[in-house]
Amino acid sequence: MSIDRNQLTEVIGGTVYGSDGDKIGQVGQVYLDDVTDQPEWVTVQTGLFGTKETFIPIAEAQFDNGDVRVPFDKSKVKGAPNVDAEQGHLSREEEEELYRYYGLDYSRQTSDSDGADDVDTTRTAGLTDPTAGRDAASEGYDTSGPTTDDAMTVSEERLEVGTQSREAGRARLRKYVVTEQQNVTVPVSREEVRVEREPITDANVGAAMSGPDISEEEHEVVLREERPVVAKETVPVERVKLSKDTVTENVEVSEDVRKERVETDGIETDRNTGDDRR
Template sequence: MLNTENLSALTTAGGNVIGSDGTKIGSIGQIYVDDQTSEPTWVTVKTGLFGTHESFAPLGSASQDGNDIVVAHTKDKVKDAPRVAPDGHLEPAEEDELYTYYGLSNGFSRHGDANTADAAAVGRGTVGHDTSGPTTDEAMTRSEEQLHVGTRKEEAGRVRLRKYVVTENVTTTVPVQREEVRLEREPITDANRGAALDGPAISEEEHEVILHEERPVVEKEAVPVERVRLDKETVTDEHTVTEEVHKENIDLDDDARTNR
């Protein structure tokens, strides 16, 4: 059975709230006690991403298991509880809504009926208050720094396209033609007899023939061959960040035992 003597240990030990089926619901948030009896009545359970949401669970039939609290309800039951802001104090209407949700309203809140084990332990009649807040000298709040890492875009450098000229040798083969001279001898026939006998019978004579040949002619032409553009793409790398964070620790200084 939970009592005020083990409240400090439960709120500072970093324990969890366990459901009736043995499933972990979430970590212990804040413990609320009755204003008249100072008996624990509610515990908030940190659920959701990074424990940003807190659900209320009744402590009437809860028990302690080491640093954990075992409640009499399942994980789904607690997570679906009415949304009540854990602001240090429960209003009567908020507490009535929670009792109704957990089926503890009949005889539990107003008639003191012992039909449930929660009735005698909790002693419903006044609203509870948060033992980890500034409303009591018997408990304190422990805080710690949490590391939140983000990113920002900075200029990492500049790149540019630069075009320059290089010279290289190109070798190719081209066919060329040329004229050559050769002697052709043909006998005197009736067909060429007139041309052959035209002129003196014996004489000296020269005949000049012009020869031609082809030579390679080189011409260069600048033509576009391709286009090059600068494009950007985003790649993702992993970067490890290490930073110091501060957290508060709470210890017990028992002067009474020391003086005995």
């Protein structure tokens, strides 16, 4: 919604955003039209320490939850003509110059006092940002949001790297049975028959004559032999188990981290000392 006179206390100190969404600065003062008594300009504190106040027309500005959104980008606002905001009013020449810079038509109702070049056309509403009374030469303050302290904190992200244990895999031992053929050489013995003949001598004549003179007889001998016999027994041959070893190695971790940097605006560097000076 557009800005009206009833919202002045809410607008003062609010944050101004440009058409590109970038934060421009903080509202310092509101200037009212002498004829309509409605808000026409706001000043925005810019520069590194918020020491410069730049005028922005708010005819097409929108006010929402403490934020003022204007149809100009940050670079356009920062390049606006330098008008002293401490004087409490804008002259016709100053207002015409500002309107030309922002590409707006300078058309307005004339008051009874119009016609003279030095007649004031807009005036401050008398309300200012609570930080406006600070000594900008010796103390800085926050121009982009609620007032904090006189210094800017610069932060950065740092990696905190640790380790986390997780399951990487599993190893198993599995026992199974295979059948293979073994060849073993075993010595075996057997008996074979052999016929022995001996002549009749004085030593065996008695045995030879002991039987009948003529008869039929049969003699036999038992022959024996060995055959391989196979028996199997189960015997333990070794013990197998799983053990774990811990191996440590270095792993490189990459991650993006954000760091805040400070850039200066409106500060010149002393070439002899390298110090930043206003």
